[in-house]
Each structure stands twice: as C-alpha cells, then as structure tokens.
Amino acid sequence: MAAAALCVFLFVLPVVVVALSSVAQHWSGTVLPTGLSLRWFERLGGDDWDALTTSLEVGFAVALGGTALGLWLALSLEGRDRRGLGAAIDTLAMMPNGLPSVVLGLAVLIAYHKKPLDLSGSAAIVMMVQLALVLPFCYRCCAAALRPELQILREAAASLGASPARVLLRVVLPQLVPALRASVALGFALSLGELGATLTVYPPGFATVPIVVVGEVERGYYLPASALSLLLLGLSLLALCLIAARVPRRAKP
Amino acid sequence: MSCSPVPERAAALRGSNPGNAGAVPRSTIAQTARPRNWAVAANLSVLLMVLVPLILYPLIRLLMLSCSGPNGFSLHAYQAFFANPETRGVIGTTLAILGASAGIASVLGVAIAALLFFKPFPGAPLLTRFLELFVAFPSFLVAFTLIFLYGSQGSFSIILQRLFHLEQPPLDFLFGTGGVILAEVIFYTPFVVRPTLASFATLDLRLLEAARSLGAGWMMVARRVVLPIAWPGIAAGTLLCFLLTLNEFGILLVLGNAHLVTLPVAIYASATVDLDLPTAAAGAVVMLVMSLSLYALYRRVSRQGTRHGR
Numbered sequence: 001m002a003a004a005a006l007c008v009f010l011f012v013l014p015v016v017v018v019a020l021s022s023v024a025q026h027w028s029g030t031v032l033p034t035g036l037s038l039r040w041f042e043r044l045g046g047d048d049w050d051a052l053t054t055s056l057e058v059g060f061a062v063a064l065g066g067t068a069l070g071l072w073l074a075l076s077l078e079g080r081d082r083r084g085l086g087a088a089i090d091t092l093a094m095m096p097n098g099l100p101s102v103v104l105g106l107a108v109l110i111a112y113h114k115k116p117l118d119l120s121g122s123a124a125i126v127m128m129v130q131l132a133l134v135l136p137f138c139y140r141c142c143a144a145a146l147r148p149e150l151q152i153l154r155e156a157a158a159s160l161g162a163s164p165a166r167v168l169l170r171v172v173l174p175q176l177v178p179a180l181r182a183s184v185a186l187g188f189a190l191s192l193g194e195l196g197a198t199l200t201v202y203p204p205g206f207a208t209v210p211i212v213v214v215g216e217v218e219r220g221y222y223l224p225a226s227a228l229s230l231l232l233l234g235l236s237l238l239a240l241c242l243i244a245a246r247v248p249r250r251a252k253p
Numbered sequence: 254m255s256c257s258p259v260p261e262r263a264a265a266l267r268g269s270n271p272g273n274a275g276a277v278p279r280s281t282i283a284q285t286a287r288p289r290n291w292a293v294a295a296n297l298s299v300l301l302m303v304l305v306p307l308i309l310y311p312l313i314r315l316l317m318l319s320c321s322g323p324n325g326f327s328l329h330a331y332q333a334f335f336a337n338p339e340t341r342g343v344i345g346t347t348l349a350i351l352g353a354s355a356g357i358a359s360v361l362g363v364a365i366a367a368l369l370f371f372k373p374f375p376g377a378p379l380l381t382r383f384l385e386l387f388v389a390f391p392s393f394l395v396a397f398t399l400i401f402l403y404g405s406q407g408s409f410s411i412i413l414q415r416l417f418h419l420e421q422p423p424l425d426f427l428f429g430t431g432g433v434i435l436a437e438v439i440f441y442t443p444f445v446v447r448p449t450l451a452s453f454a455t456l457d458l459r460l461l462e463a464a465r466s467l468g469a470g471w472m473m474v475a476r477r478v479v480l481p482i483a484w485p486g487i488a489a490g491t492l493l494c495f496l497l498t499l500n501e502f503g504i505l506l507v508l509g510n511a512h513l514v515t516l517p518v519a520i521y522a523s524a525t526v527d528l529d530l531p532t533a534a535a536g537a538v539v540m541l542v543m544s545l546s547l548y549a550l551y552r553r554v555s556r557q558g559t560r561h562g563r
Contacts, residue, residue: 007365007380008380010439010442011380011383011384011387011439011442011443012383013398013402014394014395014398014399014402014439015387015390015398017398017401017402018394018397018398021398021401027401028406032408069303072300073300076293076296076297076300085294085297085301086297089297089300089301089304092301092304092305092308092309093304093308094552095308095545095548096308097548098496098544098545098547098548098549098551099500099541099544099545099548100499100500100501100502100516100517100520100540100544101500101502101517102502102517102520102521102537103315103517103520103537103540103541103544104308104311104312106315106520106524106530106533106534106537107311107312107314107315107537108311109524109530110311110314110315110318110530110534111310111311111314111315112311128307131307132307132308135307186389189389190389192391193389193390193391193392193394194391195391195392195393195502195503195506196502196503196517196521199506199521199525200521200524200525210391210393210503213393213394213397214393214503214506214507217397217400217507218506218507222397222400222401225397226397229394229397232394233390233394236389240386240389
C-alpha cells in the first residue's frame with residue numbers, strides 16, 4: 001500500500017496540480033490554492049488564442065500527414081529483407097526517434113532557411129520538423145498492426161481473384177482502422193506537446209502553445225500558464241478519446 | 254498502443270526449425286504472393302525521395318555546416334563550441350544528470366513494474382493505464398507542475414515550514430540540479446515501467462511456482478528465474494530511459510539555470526541566443542553521435558528481446 005501511495009504521489013499528483021492551479025485564484029505560499037476563479041481563462045489574450053489555433057493547425061496537419069506517411073511506409077516495408085533498400089528506409093524513418101528534438105530542429109533550420117529552399121517564413125517549417133519527429137511513432141503503430149493473421153486474409157482474397165488494389169482497399173485498410181486512429185491520436189498529442197524542435201525553428205508569429213507556456217513560466221506568470229496548459233491537455237485528451245476510442249483490447253505482447 | 258519495435262518477422266521465421274513438418278514458412282508465401290518487380294522498387298524509391306528531404310538532407314547540411322569555415326573544411330566550430338567558458342564541462346554535466354536521473358528512474362521503474370505485476374493492489378490496472386497516458390504528456394509540463402508542489406513557495410515547502418515551525422519555507426532545490434533530477438525521474442519512470450511489464454508478461458508463472466515449491470526464497474527466484482527471462486525487456490526499457498534523458502530539453506528549459514547547461518540547452522542557446530549556427534551545428538553533431546549510438550544499441554537489444562519468443 002505504501003508503494004501504491006508512492007506511485008500516486010509521484011505520477012498522479014502533477015496532473016491534478018495542472019487542473020487545480022488553472023482554476024486557482026492564487027497559489028503561492030499556501031498548501032492549497034486560495035480561492036477558485038476562472039479569471040485566468042478570461043484573461044487569455046489574443047496571443048494565447050493565436051498560439052492555440054497554430055497548435056491545432058499544425059497538430060492536425062502533422063497527425064494526418066504522419067499517419068498517411070506511416071501507413072505508406074508500413075505497407076511498403078512489410079516483407080523487407082534484413083539488408084537492402086527496405087532496411088535502409090526503415091532505419092531512416094526511425095532515426096528521428098533517437099535524436100534530440102533540438103538537433104533535428106537545428107538541422108531543418110539550417111537546411112531550409114536560405115534561398116532557394118526557404119521555408120522559414122511560414123508554419124511549413126514547423127510542420128515539417130514535427131512530421132519528422134512524429135513519423136517513427138505513426139510508422140511503428142501501423143507496422144505493428146500488420147499482423148500475420150492479416151496476411152492470411154490477404155492471400156485468401158487474392159486467391160479468390162481480387163486485384164492487389166482491391167485487396168488493399170477492401171481487406172487491409174478496414175482491418176487497419178483502429179491502428180490508424182491510434183496513430184492519428186498519438187501524432188496529434190505528440191505534436192501539441194512538442195517543444196524543442198518547434199522552439200528552434202518557429203518563425204515569429206507562429207508560436208505554439210508550449211512555446212507560450214514556457215515563456216510565461218520563465219517570466220513567472222504561473223497561473224495563466226496553467227490555464228493555457230489545461231486547455232492544451234484537454235484538447236489532447238479530447239482528441240485521444242474521440243479518435244482512439246473503441247480500440248479493441250487485443251492481448252498485448 | 255504498444256511501443257514494441259517492429260517485429261523482424263522475416264528474419265525470425267527464417268530461423269524456424271524444419272521440425273514444423275508440413276508448415277510452409279509464412280515468408281515463402283509472402284514472397285510468392287508479392288510481385289517482385291520494378292513496381293516495388295519504384296515505390297521504395299518514391300518513399301526515399303520523400304524521406305530524404307525530410308530527414309537525411311537536413312542532417313547532412315548540419316554536418317556540412319559544422320565542418321565549414323571561411324576557407325573550406327575547418328574544425329574551428331568544434332573548438333569554438335567546447336572552448337566557450339559557458340559550455341565547458343557541458344558534456345560532464347549532461348552525463349552526470351543523465352546518470353543520476355536515468356539510473357534512479359530505471360531502478361524505480363523496474364521496482365514499480367515488479368510491484369504492479371507480482372503484487373497487484375486494487376487499482377493497479379487503473380494506474381497502469383494512467384502510466385500509459387502519462388507518456389503522452391509533454392515533459393516541460395511535468396516540470397512546470399512541480400513548481401506548485403516543490404518550489405520554494407510550493408505546497409510541500411509550506412507543509413514542512415508549518416510542521417517544523419521554520420522561519421522560511423525550506424525547499425529551495427527545484428530550480429537546480431536536484432529539481433531537474435526529480436522532474437526527470439518522475440517523467441521517465443513510466444517509460445521504464447511499460448517495457449518491463451511487457452517482458453514480465455512473457456514469464457511463465459509456473460516456473461516461478463516450481464521454484465518456490467522447491468524452496469527458493471523470493472530473492473533467489475528474482476535473481477535466477479525472473480531476471481534472466483525478463484532481462485531483454487528491462488534492458489530495452491532502461492536504455493530507452495537513458496536515451497530520452499540524454500535528449501531531454503523541456504524540463505531543463507523550465508527548471509534549469511545558467512550553471513546547469515546540458516548539450517541540448519547549449520545547442521539551443523548557441524543557435525537562437527548567440528545566433529551562431531556553425532558552433533551550434535558542431536555541438537549538434539557531437540550530440541547526434543552520442544544519441545544515435547545509444548539508439549542503435551537500444552534497437553539491437555529490443556530486437557534480441559523480440560527474437561527470444563515474445
């Protein structure tokens with residue numbers, strides 16, 4: 001029981017704190033917040049809402065793009081050999097997983113901030129670097145769903161005369177829908193929370209919510225930062241529930 | 254959503270023994286079913302053309318910038334990066350924090366996983382689900398919430414002040430090494446718990462019962478029965494934890510200070526504050542080598558775990 005308490009203490013508490021602090025009137029020098037108030041939400045300014053819309057736009061683009069690319073990768077690299085072009089592509093796609101986000105952000109900034117390939121003035125550069133970071137997760141999600149049982153269904157369909165395109169559309173994709181939903185949800189949540197690379201590449205005017213929150217924390221505005229963070233978390237959770245709900249509970253390996 | 258690595262099915266199946274009489278290896282079926290023609294090669298080439306500008310080209314440009322000087326190839330940027338008095342010892346700081354945070358998180362993670370698996374308490378499944386969601390949290394947010402709890406004006410500080418009737422709230426460690434280590438331990442322990450739990454799930458519990466019935470104490474069971482089987486999962490989880498802690502940036506941004514500079518922070522500061530891209534690139538390349546080596550090791554260990562019958 002002591003161990004259970006320790007777990008709750010360490011892990012659940014931070015989440016509770018975000019929720020609690022965002023509705024606190026004042027929380028400094030006391031154990032619990034003094035008074036409840038929604039004023040921090042009321043005080044969210046134009047910059048905050050802009051950041052929220054930017055985060056949402058980038059999040060959706062990255063989640064959908066990452067899932068599409070991840071699906072393409074998973075289907076193309078299915079029966080790949082240990083060495084060869086397929087393995088090389090697999091390594092390349094998974095590489096951002098092992099890199100710090102700041103390094104990848106810096107690399108993208110260096111590559112794309114001068115003519116002729118100048119993306120540094122728009123949100124495109126943010127979407128690009130987040131796509132690279134999110135891709136390994138989406139790819140792994142889709143690849144894990146291409147189970148051997150699926151192969152049997154595909155062969156059955158092919159043996160009954162279906163063309164490869166038809167097999168793909170009518171047999172494979174419907175089976176992959178839960179994994180695709182999970183991939184979109186995961187990509188969205190990861191994109192919303194991404195800080196390191198985004199902070200390195202973002203052009204002025206395209207700040208995302210994490211950037212604004214960290215800026216406020218650095219200046220000491222803790223409670224407004226909480227309000228914004230709660231909105232961010234709420235959106236992530238909403239997306240996770242909506243998109244990934246009813247994922248069938250298979251026995252996990 | 255499991256975080257397990259892509260199963261190397263073809264490789265694993267090729268190793269299947271001929272004792273499976275009559276069972277045709279699935280890889281053969283797959284190969285005869287797939288048309289081995291230029292369409293596959295063309296598809297892979299198009300994929301490559303998407304991935305290269307996304308990932309490889311920027312990294313190559315990074316490498317090139319770090320080695321370029323006014324007169325062509327030069328390692329000046331590397332010297333500049335490590336000679337800067339503010340970043341001197343930055344690697345030492347990085348490794349020290351890494352060792353402390355990831356070490357504690359790994360031990361704690363394995364302990365918690367063992368607890369959740371072998372001695373479940375009511376609510377354990379709920380906690381496990383929660384830990385899975387926890388990893389989608391941004392890391393800087395966890396650090397931020399700790400300010401309300403462990404900061405100098407935070408809840409626990411005030412509790413201690415009242416409990417011991419002190420003049421000032423006692424806790425003042427958060428915006429420094431201690432705080433960073435605490436935040437990293439809290440955030441990264443779940444990353445160790447999940448793969449460890451997964452590898453415990455592959456245990457045949459009858460082995461444990463057999464060992465117990467033959468008189469082995471819990472320590473002996475843990476050492477001689479559980480660890481050898483669960484080791485790949487534990488190793489993978491631990492390596493992942495070390496890798497992620499090495500690359501951690503958000504927590505350091507929120508809780509770090511001028512004396513607490515790790516490599517990602519140094520690279521970021523060099524690029525955006527000093528606006529010195531070549532020096533930042535040099536640091537980034539060093540970081541790249543460190544991270545990718547650790548990542549390659551992690552991939553190798555996870556693949557071994559997959560091969561040994563998960």
